[in-house]
Amino acid sequence: MRDKVAVYFHVSSPAQAADAVRRTGVKAVKAVRLDAGTDEENSAQGFDPSKHFDWTLTNHQIDAFAERVGAIRKAIGPDIGLGLECHGRYDTESAIQLARAVETYRPMWLEEPVPSDNPETMAKVRAATRVPIACGENLYTRYGFRPYLEQQAVSIIQPDMAKCGGLLETRKIASMAEVYHIPIAPHGVASLLGQMAYAHVCATVPNFMILEWMHYFDESVMRLTAAPEYSAGFLKVSDSPGIGVELKEDVVKELILPGYQL
Numbered sequence: 557m558r559d560k561v562a563v564y565f566h567v568s569s570p571a572q573a574a575d576a577v578r579r580t581g582v583k584a585v586k587a588v589r590l591d592a593g594t595d596e597e598n599s600a601q602g603f604d605p606s607k608h609f610d611w612t613l614t615n616h617q618i619d620a621f622a623e624r625v626g627a628i629r630k631a632i633g634p635d636i637g638l639g640l641e642c643h644g645r646y647d648t649e650s651a652i653q654l655a656r657a658v659e660t661y662r663p664m665w666l667e668e669p670v671p672s673d674n675p676e677t678m679a680k681v682r683a684a685t686r687v688p689i690a691c692g693e694n695l696y697t698r699y700g701f702r703p704y705l706e707q708q709a710v711s712i713i714q715p716d717m718a719k720c721g722g723l724l725e726t727r728k729i730a731s732m733a734e735v736y737h738i739p740i741a742p743h744g745v746a747s748l749l750g751q752m753a754y755a756h757v758c759a760t761v762p763n764f765m766i767l768e769w770m771h772y773f774d775e776s777v778m779r780l781t782a783a784p785e786y787s788a789g790f791l792k793v794s795d796s797p798g799i800g801v802e803l804k805e806d807v808v809k810e811l812i813l814p815g816y817q818l
Contacts (some may be wrong), residue, residue, distance in 0.1 A: 560790040561758045563744075563769035564639065570631035576773075577632050581788035584637030584664060584766055590624050591645055609671055613650040622657040629661040637664035637766070644668040644694070648677050655685035665690035665712050665741070679709035690714050693743035697721045701729050705736050712765060716743040718750060723757050734763040744768030748777055752784065752799045759793045767791070779807045 564584035567573040573585050595605035601620070603611060613621075629638060640663045646654060651669035658666070665688040670677050672694045682689040688711035695701050695713075697720060704710050713733050717726045730740045740763060744751050748771050758764045769791065771777040778784075781801040785792035794800025 557762055557764070558759050558793070559795075560792045561755050561764065562766045562789055563772075563786075563791050564637065564766050565769055565772055567628070570627045573628050574631040577636055580772065580786075582636075583789035584639065585628075585632065586639035586641055586667070586768070587625065587628050588641045590621055590640060591643060609645055610647045611645050611650060612647050613654060618650075618653055618657050621654060622661075625658045625661050625663065634662075638662075639664045639667060639690070641667050642669045644671040644691075646670055648680060651681045652684040655681060655687045655689075659686050663687055667691065667714070668693070675703040675707050675709040678704065679707050682709060682711065688712055690741065692716070692740075693719070693745075695720060697725060698729055698732060701732060705732055705738060708736065710738065713738055713740050714743045714768075715740065716745070717754050717757065718746055723753060726757055727760065730757075730761045730763060734761075737763070739763045739765035741765040742767055744770055746770070748780055748784075749799065749801065749803070752794070752801050755791055755793050756799055776811060780804060780811075 562583060564586055565576050565582055566588045567576055567585045568589040576582055576585055599605040602614065602617060625640060632638065640658065646669055648670055655666050655669060667690045669681050669689065672691045678689060678691060690712040691710050692701065692714035693716045695704065701713060715726045715729050717723055720726060720729065733740055740761060742754055742758065744754055744767050746754065751769065754767060758767050772786065780803055784801065
């Protein structure tokens, strides 16, 4: 279908988002630290640090979330895609209020606003907002994705190819989603080799949207292979043998943990 795939990078602040767009020409970013991260950060923002799901948000917390989204949108401008990571943390009504609070910033998607264990709940959130709803990194095989597709519970699916059943299973999931006119934006938390393999799958998918790219700013990881060919928001899919990249064994030996052997 294509010889290059669109990718997006992670950002955690307006300044980092603006810098990523300026330096790399990327067409989309995902804000990954909008909610709290560590237990200490949870506590500072008024959350129970021992509770990681089904958070009930206060008006102040919803407003603070929306303000952070607005600051990033202002930093990158109106034409850059902006994904919002929620980590499946909110209860249903909090997720709906949160989605409505950020509608004005026209995000690319709201990712896992509620846990991905109930397609009816996800569908309720989607029906209550104009913001596209995405999920999939915690769904497994075609059978796990099936109810989300049949019930039109999401706008975008995000299969994790290392978890959902592999490269071929992801391709089958993508074909199922194509029937419902739902694009895929695969979850890309993987090694550099894994992400390059993911890119090859994405190159074959008609309803592919964008691929998460984890390592572009991580120089230690990027040294493991010859640098993937990237330009202006797109990763070129190599036509070299295999997935098109080879590990540099000297760099692997340098980075390997004590006690392991290559």
